[in-house]
Amino acid sequence: QQTIRVGWTIPAEESKYWMMRRPAEFPSIGKTYNIEWTQFQGTAPMTQALAAGALDCATQAPLSLANGVVGGNLKAYIVAQHVFEKPGGFSVYWAVMDDSPIKTIADLKGKTVGISVIGGGTQGPFNLLLKQNGVDPTKDIKLVEVGFAVSEDALRQGRVDAVNMNQPFAARAEAKGGTRKLFSLSQAMPNIVHILEACRADFVDKNPELVKTYVRDITSGMKKALANREETLKVVNEVLKAPLPVLETYLLKDNDFGRDPGAAPNFPAIQKMLDIYAETGMLPKLDVAQFKHPTIVAPLQ
Amino acid sequence: MTRLLSANVFLGIAPIVLVIALWQGLVSFGFAPAVLLPPPGFVFSRLLQQLVTWTFQQEIAATLIRLFAGFAIAVVLGVSIGIAAAANPAINAVVRPIVRVLAPLPKVALYPALLLLLGFGHGSKITLVAADALFPILLSTYYGASTVEQKLIWSAMAAGTPRYEILFKVVLPAAMPSILTGCRIGLVISCIVVFLAEMITSTDGLGHALVTAARTFQAVDMFVPLITISLLGLILNGLLGALRSYLLRGFPEA
Amino acid sequence: MTVVPARSSEWVRPVRSQEPASAIIEIDRVSQVFQTSARKDHVALSDISLTIEEGAFVSILGPSGCGKSTLLYIVGGFVSPTSGSAKIKGHAITRPGPDRGPVFQEFALFPWKTVLGNVMYGPRQQGVRAAEAEAQSLALIEMVGLKGYESFYPKELSGGMKQRVALARTLAYHPEVLLMDEPFGALDAHTRTRLQNDLLNIWERDRKTVLFVTHSVDEAVFLSDKVVMMSKSPGRIREVIDIDLPRPRRRNELLLDPRYQKYIVDIERMFDESDEAGQAS
Amino acid sequence: MTVVPARSSEWVRPVRSQEPASAIIEIDRVSQVFQTSARKDHVALSDISLTIEEGAFVSILGPSGCGKSTLLYIVGGFVSPTSGSAKIKGHAITRPGPDRGPVFQEFALFPWKTVLGNVMYGPRQQGVRAAEAEAQSLALIEMVGLKGYESFYPKELSGGMKQRVALARTLAYHPEVLLMDEPFGALDAHTRTRLQNDLLNIWERDRKTVLFVTHSVDEAVFLSDKVVMMSKSPGRIREVIDIDLPRPRRRNELLLDPRYQKYIVDIERMFDESDEAGQAS
Amino acid sequence: MMSSATLIRRAAPVLACIGLLAVWQVASLALKNDSFPTAIDAIRAIPDILGDKESLINILASLRRMAIGFGVAVLVSIPLGLLMGRSRSVAAFFNPLLMVIYPVPKAALMPIIMLWLGVGDVTKTLVIFLGVSLPVIYHSFEGAKAVEEKMLWSGAAMGLSPARRLVRIVLPAALPEILTGCRTGLVLALITMITSEMIARQSGAGNILFNALDMGQYDTVFAMIIIVGAMGICLDAIFERVRARLVRWSEPQFDMPLSFS
């Protein structure tokens, strides 16, 4: 029986949460292989953990993974995808107070703007949008790091003039009212892939069958998550400890991120994101093909 | 005397050299990939390059301001509360339980609340540093002050020293060895925490430099701030040590 | 064993008897019980009554551990007695004050101050200007024979030198009452004799009251107007003896004075008796 | 001021002169210079030479601060002299050892141990069984007059009591050479006399060598075979005097012995002279 | 019969806690800030945490790591500190080294530590170890330096070897100071127990806390803070008992701390 060391984070990996919380629903977990779960704060430390060989598979954002490849000599395959921004669904957005004088992106000049992670995945499209509107992201605004959890408060307290919003905090803030959306990432590009599942290449090459089983379980986990919203809410509640009523307002609804039914990675979209990162000077140009394993990729039955 | 001094300096440098050698060894013999652990030579030459740049100096300055401000607040509060608690039973009765509750709290958990209260600038970070460095200093001061040789206090009282002045004229100097030990620990904690605060909400400072480098896997740039904080710790401790041997020159252990 | 209540001994100062002597310190049925770490009660002083006239030089003699230091602490206001009361000039003693200057058996010098700093401490507290305090202190340091050691720290002094610094430190702020706990115990015979004379001079000049603990019977007789003899387990006053010798006293003259010798022999004999009694019990 | 090198004084122990006396401790041109905090050199001992025969009782007399304690530290092996050498039984003294037992002027009791614990410490270290060590220690505690105080901690003792514990602690492990720094300084005349006798008894019985610092001339004469007189600034040996009085000595008898009185008077006069010389300079 | 003074002394901790909670309640009401819930909200969230079996297992796992980290740190640091205090060369050797190592934030070294030690218990215990050892080493160090020389001389004269002197004399003589270090170490142990779980989390009290923090569940965050504070009180009370036993001989003789009252 083999063990696979998996890194995870919150809040949007329903298929993995299912695997963690309802292992009995999966034929092989705990039988043909074991999963050693480690939770991380954000995807960047997981990239380091992957590079250090402390993890075999982990949740990744396209940017952190690419950073690992460029700077950290990491070789990895994208084996599945967790959430992306589906058209009409939720898109990470920057909010301002209702009574704020900021009406357009151009008005951000000279303001303090919050972002969840400086140099993180959202910053590429963010920079692109600012530039398109004549705002120099390095000079014209004061960028501060504000985690999603405190962004609403930071905005309401006036610590920042604009701040990015993500689920479930966006749902909560909207319910309270008093804030409005200034712009969202979908304006920069559609189908943004937020988080995906990546495995270390050397591990995959050594244990193709094991990873295959793992990816198969992710695929079926995603299916279960989408099929049984009721149960998914419970699972997510157990993991996030977020109250059910809050989850109820958005989870797997129209105002949520999109999820591919087979957890299949959208490689063209990822390529587009890498291009944006290259364009904004965050990364050298990268080809998404290097992340593609010929066989081991969701959906796997 | 000078021979002794240089022998001690040599003894002190030896282990640091060893550590650097070990580091080099780990890199050379492949125990750690260069992307995680760059060779020391690279790091030090980058450090030298960086040290002369204006931006890096600014980062250091930001960190130092927070470090000193936080540490200074911690020293002032810790020493005064510690001495007051040792001297006055009423204050003691109030302070002791409060310290018992507050000391072991993980202050980082309060950081988000601090951010909202004090903003993203110096205020919140300085507060966090002060909050974390306070208790070691307070505890050492308290124990130091409550074991001051009684007859010293009696001598001063008999010489007509007013009560509150005894705190400054006798209790403070007599507890000085213990207080300085607390300060030394507080200083190290300050170094760690200022960095942590800058890593968590990274706006500027050495911690910020580290986090940005770490996210983009620039190992060399990541180690530069680490080495800098190490050196800062060493230098500040050297200064504290010098201050210590000056202040304690009359004590048998100095 | 008879306790002679000091009150009853109508004692008149031999040389300066022009004015009526008034009591400066009154100790009334004082007892001191310590709790030991082993949670036992230990009686250090039992039912001590003693009156000390203003300007008197009173010595306390007694076996080791009989409570002499404890008694001094009580008069100093450092510890409050378990029962009984101590008064100075009619007011209850509740705290230390610059009117009573102690010289502790353990010296208790401030380790962070030099010899000069230690001696200057008192005058500076009393608001004496720095230059003046320094001049006075230097004179005292010279008096106790420590000239040249002004900048030494206590840790760099020998036992006897520390003792002399402690003495100078207390003399420096001119307390009305001196509470001296074996202040010459660690000194060689010579330094001791010199300092005895110096102390007597100061006493004569400044009309101080001195409560003086010593182990040397002839020191007690030589210096005192009154010798308090204590006995042990529990600490009690055994006898109070007036020393009726002319002042000013010169040691050479006294050595030839049969009364001086008699006092010494008497006191020694009294201790002998108590000792035998103690051993018999 | 004449330094009489001990070597030259062909000294023979008065009572136990059956066997030829052999040197146990040889101090050869020892000097000790301290660096003070003010970065000045302070000469505590200068060119000290002294030989101590096995089984001798040697007292050191000298003004406060003349380096008596320092000399004892050197013989004890606690500090090494700045120059010169000290030998015990022909071997250079490099470190302390259980052959030399010190009684420090500051007592240096272990504050975390009770009286009994302090006294038992030495024997236990030497591997004596607990029950036996305890019995011996209790006997010693009784000897120094502290029966009933076995369970007291040092902080609960008076100065004289601590001193007696320190004495008992050192006697308990039977060192060959005793290095005693004013071991009776804080004791009343009575306890002092009793302990002097006890010490003499132990010395007679166990044939110990004793190096004894004291400030009392008659104590020195009463106890010693040889009195070393030191002078100050810098600490030097001024004179070494053999005390040729019969043993065993009884104080009552000695008091009537003119030779005893003469020794005392002579030594005091010598100090007087040096004192005047000192004051003149 | 309890005198009113003892009554007040006994009640003081309770009063202080109530006072703290009251201040908190008022402050949070005044600030009206979502990330700073009221004391009552936080207290309400406690039963949820303590009632949950999984949370309890988490907390116990943390405590276990803390106990190990603390124990190992104390065992290693005291001898090291004492040696440094008694030997100038040892101090000269270790002092700069420690001063170079300690200020480095462990969080920043995580990637490398993970490389060798993984992300599991070992790493976290190591972080706790480092946190605890800092005050213990330095208090032992200074405590050993301040031991009265003549006590050591006495020991040497009784034939104790240097090593035994360190154990039989320096250790007990420096014990009050060492225990001050341990007390600070205990505080740091609790703090590092939580913070060691900030970046990589498996199971533990810090896991609960930081998850809640990431999710903006502030009442849970503060409930955990209360729980940690309560642990602090308990451990401290136990520690004070041990301390009182070990160093009764060093307590000031006369009643009040400074005989001030």
Ligand SMILES: Nc1ncnc2c1ncn2[C@@H]1O[C@H](COP(=O)(O)OP(=O)(O)OP(=O)(O)O)[C@@H](O)[C@H]1O
């Ligand atoms: N803190 C204490 N706890 C218990 N007993 C104490 C304490 N302090 C002093 N004692 C006891 O009180 C008695 C008197 O002590 P004190 O120091 O007054 O004696 P003393 O007469 O000064 O003796 P000495 O001449 O030896 O200095 C002693 O028996 C001592 O053991």
Ligand SMILES: Nc1ncnc2c1ncn2[C@@H]1O[C@H](COP(=O)(O)OP(=O)(O)OP(=O)(O)O)[C@@H](O)[C@H]1O
């Ligand atoms: N650490 C030190 N630094 C500088 N000087 C010192 C130090 N220790 C001792 N001395 C000096 O050495 C001299 C001798 O000291 P020592 O303690 O040997 O005197 P002593 O003869 O024992 O005096 P006493 O009879 O007063 O105890 C003193 O003048 C003292 O000031």
Ligand SMILES: [Mg+2]
């Ligand atoms: Mg006394």
Ligand SMILES: [Mg+2]
């Ligand atoms: Mg001496």
